[in-house]
Amino acid sequence: MAEVIMPKMGDAMVTGKILAWRKKHGERVTKGEPLLEIETDKVNVEVEAEQSGVLHILAREGEVVPVGQVIAYINGPETAAPPPPAETESAGAPPVGPEGKPVPHPEEAERIKASPLARRLASQHGIDLTKIRGTGPGGRIVERDVQAYLAQLRPAEAPPRPAPAPEAEYEDLALPRMRQAIARTVVQSKQTIPHFYVTAEADLSRALELRKQLEEALGEEGRITVNDLVLKATALALRKHPELRSQIVDERTLRRFHRIHLGIMVATPDGLVAPVLRDADRLSLLQLAREARRLIEGARNKRLRQEEYTGAVFSISNLGMYEVTSFVAIIPPQQAGILAVGRAQERPVVREGRVEVRPVVSLTVSADHRITDGVGAAEFLMEVKRLLENPILLLMA
């Protein structure tokens, strides 16, 4: 007998929703066949059978299940078909043994994990525990989950309101799942990472010139964006500044990452996602541009695999498509920092005592003050600026 569990697709995933079963209860499945489709915070994923046998479904479609929970069993190929689905059972009286005692359910897996206190509270209020989502360790339903469920029931139980106001002052909307995930992430970041910010401007005259030359020489294949140059410069600067590719593991431990995977913040209609550009420092500029384009388009079209969203050590957020001069960004959890890139704009700058018009971009690094401090962030930012202002260095690395 094999268990089918709710898989963990990415570090932030806590629960998953069962969108649809592709196989029926009691149906014979073959290893590798798609079993069901689940919805995570960010993508929909198909789960395949890891073993052949008869499917015994435990979790219904539409149910939100904690990661790691058993959602079905696949019996060994020898095993006879399992008992009929649970629906028939709930319709009639429970099966009764010879001494009139109810027969315990054959499958322990249907047991819900709940603390004794949560069980007692639920039974006092006549609540079905299967309707409650557990937030305790291992998805255990604890007191707070029952209380939250009760609180959510209360408005329905309350007497009807006197009369609907002619024009409502506000309306309450369900927060979409992706927005919920973003909300959790940013709150966690802002509450646990002491952010600080350092801003500098980089003169892009030579970078834009390089871009033009590449396009002239190579045509479509030579097309790169300002963002690609920033990604490359950041990756190379991170090589020199290991503290900005580190994370705090606990009070006594700093983890330094050896490979430079960059998160690229991409806006989608549903919210922000961050595909990861792997080994950004080892890619040539043109390779990097191609890979970044693939990731950004893939993220917009939801065509990336879940693994392509994990493992970043530092991130880039670019609002250059808007008339935004500069902004500050929130550091994604487990990363040391993020670089916020504004729009490259023609601005008057002073060069050798004379005012000149140059394309200038504003760069703001947000850094984790537990890991580095102002000087460290400034030196890192100066390196990014130096590379961008001397883009030939981006070609040589």
Added chain:
Amino acid sequence: MTYREAIRSTLVEEMDRDPTVLLLGEDIGIYGGTFRITEGLLSRYGPRRVVDTPISELGFIGAAIGMAMLGLRPVVEVMTWNFSLPAADQILQNAAKVRYFTGGQVRAPLVIRGPNGAGVQLSAQHSQSLESFYGHFPGLKVVAPATPADAKGLLRAAIRGEDPVIFLEHAALYGIKGEVPDGDYTVPFGRAAVVRPGRHVTVVSYSRMLHLALSAAQRLSGEGIECEVIDLRSLRPLDMETVAASVRRTHRAVVVQEQWRLYGAAAEISAQIYERCFDDLDAPVERVTGEDVPAPYARNLELRAFPDEEKIVEAVRRVIA
């Protein structure tokens, strides 16, 4: 008053009050006691009431049990509780059972006292905690005060009681200071104290661990987690009423002991919490205990082998999760 002074002054007061009280032990007379508890008592009471014994626990504890059976009230010092093991046969087979065997006609009202648990680099043979060992046997009483006031009140109750008492002090506590009430008070056996009230989690401990539990509670309070800290004070009899009443309020419990995890006092206390409070629990009971190794001599390893504030904080966070 320090914990040491609390014990010493109680011995003096009880010896002054009752001429049948006498002291026995190794180096307690001329030398004044390894931990200076009996300093000056030989010159004050003479060698018939402050008896320097040979290095033979089996002999002098056996002798003390005989004295107790015949009407005296001996208070025996063991240099540390580890040295009681040669006399375990006398304590467990005679002292603990004589009242039962004789239908109450003969009693053995003696107190055996000394430091229990780890010190600083005393190594494997001299760092053991024997509370669950002695607490296992009916017929004995086992107490482990954590404060000077309780040391005094429990020792008085022990000397005046009618049964053999295993009185567990702690070497790390002899120097601590605390308020001690005036007057002739006793602390009854089998009554735990709620030392710090709180509503989120019950932390049960005793002896030196109480102080770690209190500092952990102080730190967690800064994060908004309020621990209710209970000092058991006596392990046999065990006041589970106070513990259960607290767990029914907080729905969570952490039990802290210095001794090894397997078959330790915390196992008994956790089991009783489950028996009494099953439907009140919102999380499994956590135990914080010593590591399952003979106490290391090396200081760095020794520190890791015993519970500390951090381990208690982590356990509380786990039950709160």
